[in-house]
Amino acid sequence: MSDFRQQALDYHEFPVAGKTAVSLTKPAQTSHDLSLAYSPGVAEPVREIAANPDDAYRYTNKGNTVAVISNGTAILGLGNLGPLASKPVMEGKALLFKRFANIDSTDIEVKHRTTADFINTVESIADTFGGINLEDIKAPECFEIERELIARCNVPVFHDDQHGTAIVTAAGMLNALEIQGKKIEDAIFVCLGAGAAAIACMTMIVKCGAQRENVYMLDRQGVIHTRREDINEYKALFANNTDKRTLQDVIKDADVFLGLSGADLLTADDIALMAPNPVIFACSNPDPEIKPEIAHSIRKDLIMGTGRSDYPNQVNNVLCFPFIFRGALDVRASQINDEMKIAAVKALAAIAKEPVPAEVLAAYPDVDSMTFGPEYVLPKPMDPRLLRNIASAVSQAAIDSGVAVLDKVPTDYSL
Ligand SMILES: NC(=O)C1=CN([C@@H]2O[C@H](COP(=O)(O)OP(=O)(O)OC[C@H]3O[C@@H](n4cnc5c(N)ncnc54)[C@H](OP(=O)(O)O)[C@@H]3O)[C@@H](O)[C@H]2O)C=CC1
Numbered sequence: 396m397s398d399f400r401q402q403a404l405d406y407h408e409f410p411v412a413g414k415t416a417v418s419l420t421k422p423a424q425t426s427h428d429l430s431l432a433y434s435p436g437v438a439e440p441v442r443e444i445a446a447n448p449d450d451a452y453r454y455t456n457k458g459n460t461v462a463v464i465s466n467g468t469a470i471l472g473l474g475n476l477g478p479l480a481s482k483p484v485m486e487g488k489a490l491l492f493k494r495f496a497n498i499d500s501t502d503i504e505v506k507h508r509t510t511a512d513f514i515n516t517v518e519s520i521a522d523t524f525g526g527i528n529l530e531d532i533k534a535p536e537c538f539e540i541e542r543e544l545i546a547r548c549n550v551p552v553f554h555d556d557q558h559g560t561a562i563v564t565a566a567g568m569l570n571a572l573e574i575q576g577k578k579i580e581d582a583i584f585v586c587l588g589a590g591a592a593a594i595a596c597m598t599m600i601v602k603c604g605a606q607r608e609n610v611y612m613l614d615r616q617g618v619i620h621t622r623r624e625d626i627n628e629y630k631a632l633f634a635n636n637t638d639k640r641t642l643q644d645v646i647k648d649a650d651v652f653l654g655l656s657g658a659d660l661l662t663a664d665d666i667a668l669m670a671p672n673p674v675i676f677a678c679s680n681p682d683p684e685i686k687p688e689i690a691h692s693i694r695k696d697l698i699m700g701t702g703r704s705d706y707p708n709q710v711n712n713v714l715c716f717p718f719i720f721r722g723a724l725d726v727r728a729s730q731i732n733d734e735m736k737i738a739a740v741k742a743l744a745a746i747a748k749e750p751v752p753a754e755v756l757a758a759y760p761d762v763d764s765m766t767f768g769p770e771y772v773l774p775k776p777m778d779p780r781l782l783r784n785i786a787s788a789v790s791q792a793a794i795d796s797g798v799a800v801l802d803k804v805p806t807d808y809s810l
């Protein structure tokens with residue numbers, strides 16, 4: 396067994412199984428404490444909440460709790476391995492919520508027969524939480540699931556693989572194109588993958604200025620084009636009127652490759668065909684569409700990003716979901732709307748252009764330099780500015796767009 400594999404297994408197994416636990420926020424030492432925490436004292440907030448449901452935010456943990464919910468149908472790039480196998484990833488998301496935004500999170504893995512069953516299950520438990528983070532649910536079902544749950548739930552519902560990924564990818568893309576001296580409206584994009592993450596990322600990149608006709612999207616059958624009859628309504632949004640059919644047809648002279656598909660699907664020969672100064676975000680996890688070592692060995696003029704923590708330019712939704720939920724929870728937003736998402740894109744992209752605090756440099760002793768450029772198009776996950784800058788921009792956007800219950804952006808973001 397490889398050393399890293401054993402380390403990863405040991406990390407999850409010892410000293411206790413798993414990565415999260417519940418901790419108490421109130422004293423529970425004396426019989427008086429118990430009489431307050433449980434019977435008879437607990438009856439008082441029960442009565443208050445029954446009379447006024449909003450009091451759940453006052454007397455329970457609802458307002459700072461997000462459920463991370465999956466059915467395990469698209470676990471990272473590993474595929475449909477079922478709900479239980481997705482649990483380490485969902486616990487991982489809960490760890491990240493707590494570590495980066497002090498949000499308490501519960502992972503919930505749902506076994507279900509139909510999409511309707513899944514939707515009904517999540518709807519039934521949604522009021523328990525301040526927000527719902529859907530995770531690793533495959534396309535196309537994820538689109539209906541999110542749409543229905545947004546309509547039916549009273550708290551924000553956010554499919555992280557769609558919108559968290561789209562926000563981070565768009566921010567990184569705007570910065571990478573700027574560094575490469577390319578205009579987004581002129582750039583030719585190749586997107587390998589046409590699922591949850593790919594459709595949302597390209598939709599956001601088009602909102603940021605890319606021309607829809609300059610986007611070539613591919614699934615397992617090749618280029619998505621207008622004469623294909625096997626594509627769903629979501630892929631159809633990216634159908635191009637083109638005779639190009641294969642990855643090799645479209646990668647020639649492309650400015651950007653975005654991978655949201657699977658491991659090792661882009662070759663060195665493909666990269667050699669791209670336009671000068673290309674941008675390659677190979678975001679499949681855990682293994683990217685092409686290894687950075689291979690890409691860099693083929694050409695020196697590229698900007699390379701992956702979803703992983705162990706290479707420069709980590710393009711991963713961890714740079715978004717803890718902070719966008721922090722911003723939404725802080726003003727009790729009823730939804731996470733486009734205004735809040737665009738505010739997150741701008742706030743994230745801007746951080747990469749600012750000087751990096753010493754504590755961030757200290758957290759990454761192996762990184763030589765963190766200056767806006769080809770090896771640093773996005774801030775690092777350990778950067779404390781992510782919390783303050785993104786959460787405050789998102790809260791403000793929620794207030795400005797009329798979806799916030801509270802009208803003050805917090806000033807204290809200490810963890
Ligand atoms: N870095 C990050 O932050 C994130 C990365 N991702 C990564 O993106 C990938 C997709 O995730 P997600 O969108 O949630 O999953 P989905 O199941 O919704 O979509 C997967 C897509 O990839 C396509 N695909 C799979 N294998 C191939 C192949 N051999 N050739 C062409 N297309 C292929 C599928 O094609 P078809 O439609 O024909 O089945 C489908 O369109 C995963 O690897 C995941 O790790 C996802 C979210 C965040």
Ligand SMILES: CC(=O)C(=O)O
Binds near residue numbers: 531555680702711
């Ligand atoms: C990062 C992530 O959410 C994924 O790869 O699915």
Ligand SMILES: [Mg+2]
Binds near residue numbers: 530555556
């Ligand atoms: Mg995911």
